[in-house]
Amino acid sequence: MSGTYTLPIGPLHVALEEPMYFDIKVKGETVESLGLSAGHVHRGMESLAMQRNYLQNVVLTERVCSLCSNSHPSTYCMAVENLAGIMVPERAQYLRVIADEVKRIASHLFNVGIMAHLVGFDSLFMHAMEVREIMQDVKEGVYGNRMNLGACTIGGVRYDIDAEMNAFIRGKLEELKPHLEEIYGIYTTDPLILKRTTGVGVLPEADARRYGVVGPVARASGIAYDVRKKTPYCTYKELNFDVQWDTKGDVHSRALVRLREAVDSVSLIEQCLEQMPEGPIELERFVEIPEGEAVARSEAPRGELFYYLRSDGSDTPHRLKWRVPTYMNWEALQTMMTGCQVADIPLIVNSIDPCISCTER
Amino acid sequence: MLPFLKVLARNLRQGPSTDPFPFAPTYTPARFRGRAELDAEQCILCGICRHVCAAGAIQFRAAEDGSGMEFRVWHNSCTYCGLCAHYCPTKAIRMTNDWHLSHKGEDMYSFAETKFVKLGQCAECGATIQPRPAAIVEKLGARYPERFMLCPKCKRETLANHAASRKVIRVEEAR
Numbered sequence: 001m002s003g004t005y006t007l008p009i010g011p012l013h014v015a016l017e018e019p020m021y022f023d024i025k026v027k028g029e030t031v032e033s034l035g036l037s038a039g040h041v042h043r044g045m046e047s048l049a050m051q052r053n054y055l056q057n058v059v060l061t062e063r064v065c066s067l068c069s070n071s072h073p074s075t076y077c078m079a080v081e082n083l084a085g086i087m088v089p090e091r092a093q094y095l096r097v098i099a100d101e102v103k104r105i106a107s108h109l110f111n112v113g114i115m116a117h118l119v120g121f122d123s124l125f126m127h128a129m130e131v132r133e134i135m136q137d138v139k140e141g142v143y144g145n146r147m148n149l150g151a152c153t154i155g156g157v158r159y160d161i162d163a164e165m166n167a168f169i170r171g172k173l174e175e176l177k178p179h180l181e182e183i184y185g186i187y188t189t190d191p192l193i194l195k196r197t198t199g200v201g202v203l204p205e206a207d208a209r210r211y212g213v214v215g216p217v218a219r220a221s222g223i224a225y226d227v228r229k230k231t232p233y234c235t236y237k238e239l240n241f242d243v244q245w246d247t248k249g250d251v252h253s254r255a256l257v258r259l260r261e262a263v264d265s266v267s268l269i270e271q272c273l274e275q276m277p278e279g280p281i282e283l284e285r286f287v288e289i290p291e292g293e294a295v296a297r298s299e300a301p302r303g304e305l306f307y308y309l310r311s312d313g314s315d316t317p318h319r320l321k322w323r324v325p326t327y328m329n330w331e332a333l334q335t336m337m338t339g340c341q342v343a344d345i346p347l348i349v350n351s352i353d354p355c356i357s358c359t360e361r
Numbered sequence: 362m363l364p365f366l367k368v369l370a371r372n373l374r375q376g377p378s379t380d381p382f383p384f385a386p387t388y389t390p391a392r393f394r395g396r397a398e399l400d401a402e403q404c405i406l407c408g409i410c411r412h413v414c415a416a417g418a419i420q421f422r423a424a425e426d427g428s429g430m431e432f433r434v435w436h437n438s439c440t441y442c443g444l445c446a447h448y449c450p451t452k453a454i455r456m457t458n459d460w461h462l463s464h465k466g467e468d469m470y471s472f473a474e475t476k477f478v479k480l481g482q483c484a485e486c487g488a489t490i491q492p493r494p495a496a497i498v499e500k501l502g503a504r505y506p507e508r509f510m511l512c513p514k515c516k517r518e519t520l521a522n523h524a525a526s527r528k529v530i531r532v533e534e535a536r
Contacts, residue, residue: 052415053412053413055412055413055448056413056414056415056444057415058415058444059415059416059440059442059444060415062442063440121365123365123369124365124368127365127369127372130372130378140390140393141390141392142392144390144392144393144394144443144456145393145394145441148440148441148442150394150442150443150444153444153447158443158447159392182368185364186365186368189364190363190364190365191363192363285448
């Protein structure tokens with residue numbers, strides 16, 4: 001009981017079905033410190049991107065990650081458009097926002113669902129996943145696939161919403177709203193959830209700033225940082241929404257921030273459907289990409305996503321590099337986990353919503 | 362106390378949410394991106410589908426007698442992104458909503474959409490030219506449909522004859 005020993009956790013299925021390996025120094029049941037090691041799902045995607053042309057890379061970047069699979073191509077397209085000076089039609093920009101927000105709702109519901117599963121509350125996990133199916137139906141019905149929407153293309157979007165689709169999406173959102181409200185109620189009041197998640201994995205604001213965390217992890221620790229508000233892209237400037245944040249910085253408040261954001265996303269989609277002007281969805285098809293550099297950033301479900309692109313004037317990028325939110329967030333696990341119980345490790349890992357396939361690509 | 366019990370009771374009452382597939386039909390949306398299909402009559406062999414295919418699933422192979430090209434999209438390499446269908450100028454390639462893609466291991470090397478696209482023939486001399494389906498004639502050859510069906514050589518000749526007959530260029534003087 002008195003000595004410290006090292007507990008290997010992972011690399012398989014720590015919280016989500018993604019590999020992540022920890023060397024955890026424990027004393028009894030209490031975590032003293034941890035070492036992270038990465039690289040289990042490195043697929044060399046940045047190198048693959050340099051071997052494919054600009055149009056093929058729209059598809060490649062979509063396959064970096066499954067849960068934020070629309071944020072990657074849309075940010076990549078924004079970087080290419082910034083470099084080539086392409087104007088995206090207004091309707092296409094609204095359609096991009098809709099695709100992003102649909103993915104955000106599904107991603108956040110997935111994460112809070114997994115949290116219930118890790119708490120041991122499997123019936124709530126099943127319920128959250130069933131509610132998420134409403135959004136999966138939207139994706140399949142409007143875009144044609146449950147995960148990879150294929151919504152973006154350089155210079156615009158690939159799909160349009162007609163009157164029939166508009167009614168379909170609105171119907172699904174109406175169906176979703178009471179469920180979201182109900183789930184939020186359960187997560188705020190259920191004694192089982194509260195007991196396991198409040199005060200666990202606390203990340204104080206000072207530490208959050210030191211690690212430079214982003215997304216719901218930062219917002220739950222009192223940093224109201226959202227790229228959609230700070231540097232609005234697409235049409236977020238014309239849309240009405242608040243940055244959801246909290247000051248407690250524990251596992252519970254991160255889940256609640258995500259649920260509130262999902263509610264906001266529903267309203268954002270509705271606003272888009274209402275305000276969206278008629279017009280073209282794509283202007284130019286095959287644009288020459290000049291020599292130069294460009295960056296673009298956006299708010300993915302997990303936080304700020306950043307793309308850097310360098311072109312030498314050929315039809316293949318000279319360098320394509322992206323920084324994903326999990327890269328900063330998982331370093332903060334060191335603070336969150338110190339002093340926690342061994343049983344809380346998966347819960348804390350899940351609370352940063354890690355996306356290993358994005359980070360290691 | 363335990364606010365979830367209400368939801369639990371409701372979900373129990375509702376019964377299963379999943380479709381009883383394969384014992385009963387399941388719903389497939391019209392826009393679902395499934396197996397790619399080519400309409401050989403519409404294809405102009407421009408090759409943009411192969412250019413944008415991130416997976417390299419699309420191949421063209423010239424026929425030995427030079428009468429056309431064999432188009433092939435391997436379903437097992439395809440990522441069902443639909444980029445080929447999006448960029449196809451004549452909408453010859455499209456994503457059907459057929460997702461029944463299971464097949465035997467021995468069929469692995471034949472599991473592809475294979476179509477033979479015939480090359481066009483010059484209306485004048487019969488030389489081989491790119492295919493000229495109606496869709497592309499309407500789009501690009503609407504002004505001079507007859508001339509659009511010719512090979513470059515015959516096209517030049519017709520243009521020259523046309524110009525000479527209207528005495529735009531006096532052949533004698535030019536010499």
